[in-house]
Amino acid sequence: MKLLVPVRRESRIVLGVAFFIVFVALWSFLSMSGAVPRHFLATPWQTVASGWNLFATQGFTHDVGMTIWRVVGGFLLAAIIAVPLGIAMGVYKPIEAFFEPFVSFARYLPASAFIPLLILWVGIGEAQKLTVIFIGCFFQLTLMITIIVSGTRRDLVEAAYTLGCKDTGVIRRVVLPGAAPDIAEALRQVLGLGWTYIIVAELIGASSGIGHMITDSQALMATDHIIAGIVVIGLVGLLSDLAFKKVNQHLFSWSLLR
Amino acid sequence: MSRLSIRDVSKTFPGHRRNAPTTQALLPIGLEVGDNDFITVLGPSGCGKSTLLRLVAGLETPTTGEIRLDGTRIVGAGADRGVVFQSYTLFPWLNVRQNICFGLREKGMKLSEQREISDRFIAQVGLRGFEDHFPKQLSGGMQQRVAIARALANDPKILLLDEPFGALDNQTRVLMQELLLGIWEQAQKTVMFITHDIDEAIFMASRVVVFSARPGRIKAEIEVGFPHPRHYTIKTSPEFMALKARLTEEIRVEAIAAAH
Numbered sequence: 303m304k305l306l307v308p309v310r311r312e313s314r315i316v317l318g319v320a321f322f323i324v325f326v327a328l329w330s331f332l333s334m335s336g337a338v339p340r341h342f343l344a345t346p347w348q349t350v351a352s353g354w355n356l357f358a359t360q361g362f363t364h365d366v367g368m369t370i371w372r373v374v375g376g377f378l379l380a381a382i383i384a385v386p387l388g389i390a391m392g393v394y395k396p397i398e399a400f401f402e403p404f405v406s407f408a409r410y411l412p413a414s415a416f417i418p419l420l421i422l423w424v425g426i427g428e429a430q431k432l433t434v435i436f437i438g439c440f441f442q443l444t445l446m447i448t449i450i451v452s453g454t455r456r457d458l459v460e461a462a463y464t465l466g467c468k469d470t471g472v473i474r475r476v477v478l479p480g481a482a483p484d485i486a487e488a489l490r491q492v493l494g495l496g497w498t499y500i501i502v503a504e505l506i507g508a509s510s511g512i513g514h515m516i517t518d519s520q521a522l523m524a525t526d527h528i529i530a531g532i533v534v535i536g537l538v539g540l541l542s543d544l545a546f547k548k549v550n551q552h553l554f555s556w557s558l559l560r
Numbered sequence: 561m562s563r564l565s566i567r568d569v570s571k572t573f574p575g576h577r578r579n580a581p582t583t584q585a586l587l588p589i590g591l592e593v594g595d596n597d598f599i600t601v602l603g604p605s606g607c608g609k610s611t612l613l614r615l616v617a618g619l620e621t622p623t624t625g626e627i628r629l630d631g632t633r634i635v636g637a638g639a640d641r642g643v644v645f646q647s648y649t650l651f652p653w654l655n656v657r658q659n660i661c662f663g664l665r666e667k668g669m670k671l672s673e674q675r676e677i678s679d680r681f682i683a684q685v686g687l688r689g690f691e692d693h694f695p696k697q698l699s700g701g702m703q704q705r706v707a708i709a710r711a712l713a714n715d716p717k718i719l720l721l722d723e724p725f726g727a728l729d730n731q732t733r734v735l736m737q738e739l740l741l742g743i744w745e746q747a748q749k750t751v752m753f754i755t756h757d758i759d760e761a762i763f764m765a766s767r768v769v770v771f772s773a774r775p776g777r778i779k780a781e782i783e784v785g786f787p788h789p790r791h792y793t794i795k796t797s798p799e800f801m802a803l804k805a806r807l808t809e810e811i812r813v814e815a816i817a818a819a820h
Binding site: 457554 | 617618639643647651663
């Protein structure tokens with residue numbers, strides 16, 4: 303192994319798959335050998351079977367759909383406000399000075415700690431779930447976009463002024479296109495963050511969703527269902543991430559040129 | 561008629577921290593640049609020659625004095641002064657043609673006209689066939705040619721160049737000088753060209769303005785009388801050599817002063 307030398311595409315796939323095999327083998331060993339009792343840790347096969355069962359007979363598709371809509375909904379609400387606000391904070395320093403200290407503070411407030419309060423304020427309905435995701439995503443995203451926009455190349459801005467642009471033209475034709483690939487990347491990362499908050503939000507006071515299924519299964523000691531639920535979250539997260547990446551690569555192919 | 565008129569212009573930069581000393585980049589200077597003049601500003605690094613260009617471009621405000629272009633006082637940057645920077649400043653998300661049309665689009669020019677003008681300048685800087693390339697797909701010399709075309713397409717009253725060929729290898733730099741001089745001989749534009757390269761300063765200029773070490777002031781103004789069109793072979797002529805020797809002496813003193 304040489305430092306920082308990339309591997310070939312085929313070996314990368316083989317290596318990536320290999321670890322999944324190692325992982326499943328270890329899991330099988332622990333669960334099948336009896337090292338961990340079956341009712342604490344379901345075997346991989348049980349998990350797949352009950353995952354199938356969840357989708358086929360217990361309407362799990364509805365739960366997955368609800369969870370996706372909550373994540374995407376809360377994330378979009380956060381993005382709709384955070385993107386323009388972050389851009390404004392990035393280009394206009396007084397606006398940054400006004401909001402930045404509070405946003406930096408709010409970023410460290412754990413979204414899950416708001417759940418009891420939110421239940422009091424907005425009940426246990428969809429509004430509560432969306433708000434948790436919103437709080438979890440919004441402050442993080444605002445700060446990331448502010449930093450991205452602040453990093454706009456000054457020489458490009460100056461070039462635009464000498465070509466006749468006014469402030470709005472510079473924002474529209476230099477700041478935005480220059481920051482767009484990084485903003486898209488920030489959105490992708492923060493969507494992943496949304497997935498980590500949704501389950502916590504659904505563990506309390508939900509009547510549907512993957513998190514709700516997991517709490518129900520805990521009461522029944524159905525570890526196979528719990529693990530199946532966790533795996534589904536991982537897969538959906540992975541798929542949304544890949545889709546996001548593809549779209550970014552397509553939209554901002556110029557930024558990938560070397 | 562005098563196109564560019566610089567009167568008693570000086571520039572002092574504030575210190576970075578509170579109570580830090582201020583930096584005087586430019587002592588009060590005066591300079592007149594006539595219509596269609598090609599002046600080069602020659603000086604050691606850090607002498608304030610780039611500051612002068614940025615003041616004319618409107619990217620900095622003078623501490624004292626004023627700069628007028630065709631009698632109008634310069635406040636802020638504008639499309640009437642085209643700038644080619646030392647760093648590569650093409651917009652990386654736009655291809656060659658879109659970069660050249662950047663200022664034209666800002667003016668709201670019709671697409672057909674934009675195309676016509678960009679075609680002309682693409683041909684003039686020798687980049688036919690590269691219209692759809694992105695900046696990262698071009699060499700440094702090609703990027704600077706696009707930058708020159710982008711500035712000229714806007715039809716500015718004056719073209720300001722801040723060591724545009726400084727980062728290029730020697731052979732490319734010489735070719736770029738010939739290219740720029742050729743464009744100037746055809747188009748007749750007022751040009752202000754900043755450089756620390758003596759050959760470059762003499763070869764293109766009708767007048768060389770020599771700067772002192774920081775704080776910058778004008779040390780000498782030297783007319784360069786070689787007829788146009790100029791061929792690169794004049795660089796080995798005795799007259800050129802004599803001028804070069806004289807400027808080398810002037811600059812050497814300043815470079816030594818700057819190093820201390």
